[in-house]
Amino acid sequence: MDWNLAKKGFKNYLKLERSLAKHSIEAYLRDIDKITQFLASVEKNTAPLAIKTKDLKDLLVWVNELGMLATSQARLISGIKAFYKYLVMEDFLKQSPAELIEAPKTRRKLPDVLTVYEVEELIAALDLSKVENTRNKAMLETLYSCGLRVSELIGLKLSNFYPEDEFIKITGKGNKERLVPIGTVAVKNIEIYRESTRRQITIVKGNEDYIFLNKRGTKLSRISVFTLIKDLALKTGIQKNISPHTFRHSFATHLIEGGADLRAVQEMLGHESITTTEIYTHLDRDFLKQTIQQFHPRS
Template identity: 50%
Template sequence: MKWQNAIKDYQLFLRIERGLSKNTIDSYSRDLKKLENFLSVNEINYSPISIDEITIQQFVYEIAKAVNPRSQARIISGLRSFFDYLIFEDYRKTNPTDLIEAPKIGRKLPDTLSEDEIDSLISAIDLSHPQGERNRTILETMYSCGLRVSELINLKISDLFFEEGFIRVTGKGNKQRYVPIHFNAQKYISIYMNNIRSYIQPKKGFEDTLYLNRRGKGLTRQMIFMILKDLAIKIDLNKKISPHTLRHSFATHLLKNGADLRAIQQMLGHESITTTEVYVHVDKSYLKEVVDTYHPRK
C-alpha cells in the first residue's frame, strides 16, 4: 500500500463514515503528508502497513523542533486516528503510536470580548459602504447565536424560522441543531435581505445562501476573518481576535448572566459537556454564584 493511496482512502473514510468537515480532513491529511515527506527525505522505505513505532518516534522528535506542544499533540492524535483506521480495515494488527505519549499541554482558555468591545466593533462598521449592512448583520448573527464561522457562511435562507424564533444550524459532522436567535439579529437579517441581498443576483448553487458577496457567491472563511481584523484595527482593539472569539464571547456572556451550562452546550453544538465546561474556567464567578444561590447555608 502506497502512502498516497492510503491517505486518499482515509480522506474518503473521514468524509463518508465520520462526516468530518473539509477543513478537518485537510488538517489530518497535511499531517500524514508530513510523515510521508519525512520518510522520503530520510530515505526510509516504510509503507503505512509496515512502518514501526521507532520510526514514528523519530518523526515525532523531528516535528517537535518545529512546532509547539499543542500542534505536536494534535499531529500525534491525527496519526493515531489514521492507524486506527488501518486496523479497522484489517490492513494492520497494531497501532505504532499506542506507546507514544503526546506532550502535556494545559487547557487553553478561549479569548473573549466584553459586551462594550463587541458594541464598539459593530458600531465601527461603515454603514455607508455597500457591504456595511451585510457585515453588521454577520456580526450580530454570530454573536446572537454563537456560530462557528463555517456554520455562518453555510447558513441558508431556508434555515430561518423567525416566527418560532430559531435558526437551523448545520455543524460539525453535518449534525443539525436549532438555535434561538435574538430579535435584534432577526431585525438586521430582515433589513439585509430586503435592502441588500434582494438586489444581488445569486450565482447558480447559491440561490438559498443567506450571505453573499458582490458577485453573488457565498462568503469565505478568510473574508470573515478580514472583516473582524479590519474592525479591530479601526477601534484600536489590542486583542488578537477571530470569528471564534464572538462564539466564545456568546457562551461566556450567557454563563455570566445565569444561563444553564447544559443549555449553552446545546446551543454551541458540543457533543460533550466537558468541552463547554471550559467557560466555567473563563468566568469563575459562575461557581461562586451557584454556591451563593443553592447552598443550604447561604
C-alpha cells in the same frame, strides 16, 4: 500495502464513514505525510503495516528538533492514531503501533473575549449610511446572538431561517445539523437587510438561498468577514486579537457568566465533547475572581 494505497483507503474512511469536511480530511492526510517525510529523511523505506512504535517515537523526536510546537505535535499524534485505528478496524493490523504514543502536555490557551460593551461598540462603529453595512450589522448581530463559526455564518440559508420561531438550522462540522435560537435583535437586522440591501442585488444562479451575499450576488467569503472585524477593531481601538471566532467565544462566555447550563451551551455551539465547552468555565472563574477583587471590601 504501500503508503498511497493505505492513504487512499483512509481518505475514503474519513469521507464516507466519518463524514468529515474536505479540509479536515486534508489535515489528516498531511499528518500521514509526515511519517513518509521522516522515513525519507532517515533513508528508510518502511511500509505502513511494518511501522513500529519506536519508528513513531523517532518521528516525534524528529519533528520536535525541527521546532514543531507541542500543540502541532499533539495534532500530529491524533492523526497518526486515527490512521492506525482505521488499519486495525479493517483487519490489516492486529494492534496499533501508535497505541502507546502519548501527546506532549499542552496548556490550553484561553481565547480573547469581548465584554458586552465592546461588542456593542464594534457594532455601533458600522457606518449605516454605507449600503453594505446593513448586511454587516445583521451578520455581527447573528454571530454574537448564535455563537456561530464563520463558515456557519456565511453558509446560513434562508430555507434554514425561522424568524417566527426565532431559530436557525446550522450545518456544522462533519455535516452535523443543529437548531440554534436566534435573538430578536439579530432577526430584526436580518429582515431589514433582506427587505433593503439584499433586494437590490442581482443574485447569481445557485446563490439564491444564502442569506448573506456580496455585491456581486454570490456567497460571502470567510476572508471578507475576518477583514470587516479587523477593520472595526482598529476603528474602535480595541486592543485584543479579534476575529469572527471572538464573537463565538464571547457568546459562550457571556451565557455562562449569566448562569446558563453548560450542556445547553455545548448544544448551541455544536461541540461534540463537553470538555471543549468547559474552557468557558475557566473564563467564568476569571470573571468571578475579578469581580471579587473589584468589589469585595477585603480584597
